[in-house]
Amino acid sequence: MLRIAGHVLNPRLIVLDKDGTLIAFEAMWHSWFERLMEALTSQIPLDAETQQGLAATLGYDPQSGKWDPLGPLTIAATGEVALLIASQLYRYQGKTWEEALAIVARAEEIARATLPVEELTEPIGDVRGALERLKAHGLLLALVTTDVRATTERTLAYLGLSPLFDVILCGDDGLPLKPAPDMALDVCRRLGVAPQEAIMIGDTSVDLIMARRAGYRCAIGVTSGALSREALAPYADLIIPDIHAIELLPDKEERASTPSGPSSTMPAVRSPMSHSRSGEPRYDGYIFDLDGTIYLGEHLIPGAKEVVAWLRGHGRRAVFLSNKPLEPGSSYAAKLTRLGIPATPDEVITSVQALIYYLREHHPRARLFVIGEKALLDELRREGFTLTEAVEEIDVVVAAFDRTLDYAKLNTAHQALVRGARFLATNADRTCPIEGGALPDCAGVIAFLEATSERKVELIAGKPSANMLEAAVARLGVPKERCLLVGDRLATDMVMGQQAGMDTALVLTGVTTREMLAQSDLKPTYVLESVADVP
Structure with a gap:
């Protein structure tokens, strides 16, 4: 067992990042950048202004020797960094794309071959001693890095760390890179460890997002690398200065011992492994959010399949909610079925279906203009x-997520609103999560039309609107007092449930971290490590 930031954890596996977690980030990359510039200028003339531009592209300030903690070199994979440099040579040096790629590849090869390993490798304290103690404590250790294998193995061999790792995954091993969950899940698969029995320790947001998407028990940020405590806070469950802050505990210490120290405000979380499935479910109806609650990307949250089967086996009904208006309910049902949770379109309610539910009740014959x-x-x-685009015919303007948005659509909606059309929206999300980032969502469309037309949106059909919850409860056929809403977002899932007077369960496998919960005034009925522990 371990005590980390005042909390007792009992993982089987610790997965570690390399740069910024085991070895000093800035010292290593400063030497690398200087050597790379030398290798580039040996092939192509680069004046001081061009070199400055390359540094800025990578998020590096040569004058101060500091890197942007959210910049490309901090977060991007080695191959992605090479593409950035090549793009600059293509754009400003008149090279073809093939020439630019070849120049950068050769420069990287020279830099790796000529840079002494001692310049490349500055351990953060007695890293070897720390890992040896963890290994002697019976823990499995793995390294997951976006760096290439040749450099990684050279670094680990120099530090004497290679034999301590049970699995080493690198950026050129062919798996989708952080923050995708694939590398984290592949480590678990190789070692026969369930994701909820693993913890991740890293110094960047992509390390921690990867762990959360993979369903790891805990994502732990270290401030020994690129990001500050404040920058790590939205992504980390716990934050420590470095790996040396991990305290080993004797096996006899209780796993659930009371937290102590500055992190003692962390809310109590029930372990997904502790809930027995021999009893009866506590509620008659269950309303589940999807992304971040049931699955992340193309991977089920560990235990989700078993929980839904357990509920259905006891005759309980369940529906699934999604705020995304991009696909019909049948598509989400097909995805659930493909991932191992059989579902029909009738069991899925999207913000579009909630909108349809409202329109049928209040504007059944309305002519719509839809962004x-x-x-x-x-x-x-x-x-x-x-549906119509004739301004004089429009009864209701509907705003939604739209990657084909243009000025003509905005102008038509504006003119219709000025003429008195009703103003509805599918959802109010600011961004739409995608692999590795987010896209602007419906909130921007709403804000534009509210500002230009001086009209306020009258209804948000999706979460956290009561309209969506009413549609879900109607679909279940169960009184809301006998339903449980399960989701990963405070501002939508938990707000919607609490405003309706419904019991709520917040899961920590999606957007919300323990620190975010501790700072919120919202108090869910349950705080769960994952959907695997719903009562």
């Missing part, structure tokens, strides 16, 4: 609604 993508327009037409 949205083809899938949304097609679904509304299938449901019998009339």
Whole structure:
């Protein structure tokens, strides 16, 4: 067992990042950049201004020797950094793309071959001693880095760390890179460890996001690398100065011993492994958020399949919610089925279906103008609604996520609102999560139209609107007092449930961290490590 930031954990596996976690980040990359510039200028003339531009592209200030903690070199993989440099040579040096790639590849090869390993490798304290103690404590250790294998193995061999790791995964091993969960999940698969029995320790947001997406028990940030405590806070469950702050505990110490020290405000979380499935479910109906609660990307949250089967086996009903208006409910049902949770379209409620529920109740014959993508327009037409672009015919303007948005659409909506059309929206999300980042979502469309038309949106059909919850409860056929809402977002899932007077369960496998919860006034009925522990 371990005590980390005042909390007792009992993992089987510790997965570590390399740069900034085991070896000093800035010292290593400063030497690398200087040697890379030398290798580049040996092939192509680069004046001081061009070199300064390359440094800025990578998020590096040569004058101070500091890197942008959210810049490319801090977060991007080695191959992605090479592409950035090549793009600059292509754009400003008149090289073809093939020439630019070849120049950068040769420069990297020279830099790696000529840079002494002692310049490349400055351990953060007695790293070897720290890992040896963890290993002697019976823990499995793995290294996951976006650096290439040749450099990684050279570094580990120099420090004498290679034999201490049970698995080493590198950026050129062919798996999707951080923050995708694939590398974290592959480590678990190789070692026969469940993700909830693993913890991740890293110094950047992508390390911690990867761990959360993989369903790891804990994502731990260290301030020994690129990011400060404040920058790590939105992504980390716990934050420590470095790996030397991990305290080994004797096996006899209780796993659930009371936290002590500055992190003692962390809310109590029930372990997904502790809940017995021999009893009856506590509620008659269950409403589950999808992304971050049931699955992350193309991977089920560990235990999600078993929980849904347990509920259905006891005759309980469940529906699934998604605020995304990009796909019909049938697509989400097909995805759930493909991932191992059989589902029908009737068991999925999207913000579009919540909108349809509202329109049928209040504007069944309205003519609609929709800012949205083809899938949304097609679904509304299938449901019998009339769509029009003629301003004088528009009864209701609907705003939604739209990657085909243009000025003409905004102007049509604006003119219709000025003429008195009703103003609805599918959702109010500021961003739409995608692999490795986010896209602007419907909130921007709403803000534009509110500002230009001086009209306020009248209804948000999706979360946290009561309208969506009413649609879910109606679909379940169960009184809301006998339902539990399970989700990963405070501002939508928990707000929606609490405003309706429904019991709520916050899971920590998605957006919300323990620190975010501790700073919030919202108090969910349950705080769960994952969906695996729903009562």
